Amino acid sequence: EAGVAQSPRYKIIEKRQSVAFWCNPISGHATLYWYQQILGQGPKLLIQFQNNGVVDDSQLPKDRFSAERLKGVDSTLKIQPAKLEDSAVYLCASSLDMNRAEQYFGPGTRLTVT
């Protein structure tokens, strides 16, 4: 069974530029999560989808971050414009549904904003 796929693995941009990350969850997984992990910290949930609907985006900085999961499968996370403090690893995870204990994580995208 293929795991959670993410691309790109690394991205370097200048502040005020825009960037997009892509995630393909495990086949059949209804719930998809985007996390931000700043160096030295644990992951922090940015947004949670159930199929193509948003369940929780309370910690998403909506003035610059946006995410979508149009067909209930792949998802993209966008930052526009980027700030220095957005430098982090962005992790995508999926689970069969919201009630499942285990989330499966992708390898992450390491973003550096200069």
Added chain:
Amino acid sequence: AQKITQTQPGMFVQEKEAVTLDCTYDTSDPSYGLFWYKQPSSGEMIFLIYQGSYDQQNATEGRYSLNFQKARKSANLVISASQLGDSAMYFCAMREVNTGFQKLVFGTGTRLLVSP
């Protein structure tokens, strides 16, 4: 208020010895789950073990066991017979069932180094 606290920034253990990684949590939700994840230098979060708040017995998965003390609100991870490949960051996380849309809240992690 911090929901998950990991007080050990780093731990050292010799190969083949056991090690305990500490985790305390805070919640008013009677229904919750506690998780441990391993994050090697490659960056991927690897699920290790899960304990539900109503589970009567401590969870075990191979060399991993979770020492769940509900009254103390602690969920320590015990790794037996440490291996060099166990060197990684370890994160404790909690999911509240009735509040917070069941999202995972992570601690700050403990870096484990296993020496030969």
